[in-house]
Amino acid sequence: MPGLIRPDSTTDPALVAAYRNGDERAAAELVARHAAALGRFLYSLGADRDELEDLVQETLFRAFRRVESWRGGASFRSWLLTIGSNILRDEVRKRKGQLVSIDGRDIPDRADPAADFAAGEAEDRVRQGLASLPRLQREVFLLRAQEGSDYGDIAAALGTTPGAARVHYHHAVKRLKELVR
Amino acid sequence: MSDCEWLSDRMPIVALGKAAWTPDEIRHLNECGSCQREWELVQVASRLGDEASRSLQPITIATAVVRRLERERDGRLRRRAWGFAGLAAAAAVAGALWTGGLENGPSQTPPQGTEVAGRLSIPLPELESLDPAELDSVLQTMDEPAVNGSTDDPALDDLSIDELERVLDSWRVDA
Numbered sequence: 001m002p003g004l005i006r007p008d009s010t011t012d013p014a015l016v017a018a019y020r021n022g023d024e025r026a027a028a029e030l031v032a033r034h035a036a037a038l039g040r041f042l043y044s045l046g047a048d049r050d051e052l053e054d055l056v057q058e059t060l061f062r063a064f065r066r067v068e069s070w071r072g073g074a075s076f077r078s079w080l081l082t083i084g085s086n087i088l089r090d091e092v093r094k095r096k097g098q099l100v101s102i103d104g105r106d107i108p109d110r111a112d113p114a115a116d117f118a119a120g121e122a123e124d125r126v127r128q129g130l131a132s133l134p135r136l137q138r139e140v141f142l143l144r145a146q147e148g149s150d151y152g153d154i155a156a157a158l159g160t161t162p163g164a165a166r167v168h169y170h171h172a173v174k175r176l177k178e179l180v181r
Numbered sequence: 182m183s184d185c186e187w188l189s190d191r192m193p194i195v196a197l198g199k200a201a202w203t204p205d206e207i208r209h210l211n212e213c214g215s216c217q218r219e220w221e222l223v224q225v226a227s228r229l230g231d232e233a234s235r236s237l238q239p240i241t242i243a244t245a246v247v248r249r250l251e252r253e254r255d256g257r258l259r260r261r262a263w264g265f266a267g268l269a270a271a272a273a274v275a276g277a278l279w280t281g282g283l284e285n286g287p288s289q290t291p292p293q294g295t296e297v298a299g300r301l302s303i304p305l306p307e308l309e310s311l312d313p314a315e316l317d318s319v320l321q322t323m324d325e326p327a328v329n330g331s332t333d334d335p336a337l338d339d340l341s342i343d344e345l346e347r348v349l350d351s352w353r354v355d356a
Contacts (some may be wrong), residue, residue: 024247031243039234044226049233054238060246064251122225130226145226146195173189177218180225 006106012076016067024046031060034077037147039080043136046131047088055091059084074157078149085139122180133172140165141172182211188216196220198228 010018011031018026036095038056046176047055063083111153131136143149151162158165160173182188188209194200202210210216 027250028243028247031246032239034241035237035242037235041228041239043230043233046269049236051240052233057242057245057249060242061249064246064250089216122221126222126225126229140275142226144193145196145223146229148193148199164309170189173222176226178216178223180218180222 006166009045013072016070016076019064020067023050030076034080037077038080038084039156040146041142042084042088044127044130044146045085045088045138046092046127051091051153055084055088059087062087067161075153077147078153078157081143081147082139085135126176129176133175134181136160137168137172137175140168141176146168185216188213189219192220192223193227243292283287 012030012033015026015030019030035056038059039052042051042055042059043049059080063080070076074082094104130141133141136158141156143154143157144151149157151165154160154165155162160168191200191202191206221334232331249310
């Protein structure tokens with residue numbers, strides 16, 4: 001395992017530049033920074049818990065292979081998450097919608113099932129609600145709700161405008177509020 | 182912007198702990214059912230997948246990703262090296278064919294060799310992309326058999342009668 005380099009003081013663009021110059025420790029540091037967020041995002045989009053690690057690894061591998069295409073318009077994390085979303089979509093296509101329905105699977109074991117039941121149920125309902133949204137609404141909503149990204153960053157990552165991203169977010173919220181009620 | 186819109190915009194960063202509600206915002210939130218439902222939704226969404234991603238081990242993933250990147254880079258370099266080796270081999274074959282015409286004797290061969298080379302016209306588009314230094318190194322590998330008098334060429338007495346006739350016929354083409 002390559003040693004990590006100055007975890008807190010180095011920005012993502014600096015780490016990407018270091019990786020482009022051949023420093024593989026920079027890649028390791030970027031992975032350490034973003035793997036968990038990528039896993040959360042992919043799980044929220046409908047990825048199965050069992051395949052999460054493979055998807056995260058594949059996303060990071062492909063991202064570094066084409067890291068030249070990241071120009072810094074969107075944050076590195078948002079760019080990474082959209083690559084993950086594309087990979088997940090390809091997987092879903094390959095399996096003909098196997099991941100679209102998340103009924104009856106992947107309910108986590110909880111230490112205190114009675115106390116956490118309501119929270120777990122709410123999470124499952126949100127996840128099912130997300131699966132029923134159009135792709136852009138789903139991704140905009142998650143980038144904003146999970147990452148706190150602003151509309152400019154979301155728009156740059158998803159190839160849309162900040163105004164359109166705002167509209168997608170509010171449509172997603174409106175539909176999810178109805179579905180999750 | 183209405184209070185509801187204002188609150189809606191603030192919800193993600195408050196849910197992620199990057200900001201806190203002001204007293205006015207809390208007052209609105211307590212009074213507005215629609216904002217309460219949205220706030221609940223955003224809170225759930227902000228922690229969605231936390232538990233699933235907790236099982237991920239970033240260091241293990243980083244190691245695997247870096248290894249895959251290294252393997253791919255090594256593979257690319259190997260393929261490039263094989264490409265050059267193949268190119269050099271092709272150039273050497275072209276050189277051998279060219280110098281084969283010289284076997285008839287130094288006084289007659291220069292014009293014949295030139296003609297044979299002209300007619301062979303072996304396409305080597307790979308050469309076009311080479312920079313001068315790379316081209317020099319390829320040309321050096323081509324020069325060696327001619328300079329050394331084709332010492333590595335198979336001897337004619339190793340050939341069967343048929344093969345020998347075919348070789349001689351190929352030399353007679355220019356006569």
